């Protein structure tokens with residue numbers, strides 16, 4: 680379906696972003712399709728880096744819907760949507776697009792640094808009880824390591840929550856080893872939530888820096904009782920015109936069923952996406 684330019688904020692993205700949007704939409708479809716009542720009484724979607732709802736593909740000028748609207752455009756919707764973005768033009772464009780296309784949806788828009796939004800987000804989540812179980816899927820889609828503090832994920836993880844996290848392994852980490860290694864730079868420490876990472880990196884041999892960061896992030900998620908996420912289970916998204924790896928999408932759940940949905944999501948999606956061995 681062709682989407683017309685509605686004159687609102689329209690970020691430009693590379694054509695590979697469509698793979699990410701497809702994965703989010705497929706995962707949301709499987710998640711809500713299976714976890715809907717009576718299993719769980721309330722399903723919530725959080726997009727910590729929500730964007731504007733539409734984006735323009737640089738290479739083709741095509742306008743596409745992005746993660747936030749893809750998470751709504753599914754057969755069984757979530758009961759509640761919480762969208763956070765630091766950019767007020769993105770946030771207000773998304774709000775207008777949701778109001779125009781999905782006025783009936785229970786949606787909340789928080790315009791600030793998502794790392795400062797946790798109390799607000801937690802306030803908006805319905806209260807969980809034995810008779811009213813609340814399950815959340817949180818999509819975490821930063822541009823770069825610096826956008827996300829692990830403490831944000833840690834605080835949210837106190838609720839029943841699965842995460843899909845874009846780890847900018849290649850487009851950021853691998854390109855910036857030198858600045859991130861500087862003792863005064865706390866970007867990596869903040870992203871993986873561990874102050875002593877430099878000691879382990881010193882022993883990592885010739886491992887890629889991006890892969891090291893992914894493994895550190897996953898190890899910290901495991902400490903929060905999430906299932907192990909091997910690098911081979913993540914999706915590697917490439918700029919396939921240049922055959923250049925960009926980032927990895929890593930999925931975290933405390934339950935085997937979540938991992939099963941992620942596996943199925945990968946299976947159903949674009950063959951252009953390569954998986955790590």
Ligand SMILES: C[S@@+](CC[C@H](N)C(=O)[O-])C[C@H]1O[C@@H](n2cnc3c(N)ncnc32)[C@H](O)[C@@H]1O
Pocket residue numbers: 726727728729730731732734745746747763764765766769791792793794820821822826827
């Ligand atoms: C890679 S884009 C993701 C967009 C969105 N998920 C989508 O599918 O279009 C990153 C978004 O995060 C926003 N952003 C960057 N840093 C942020 C922060 N610290 N807190 C909240 N939003 C942030 C940017 O304004 C941008 O819209």
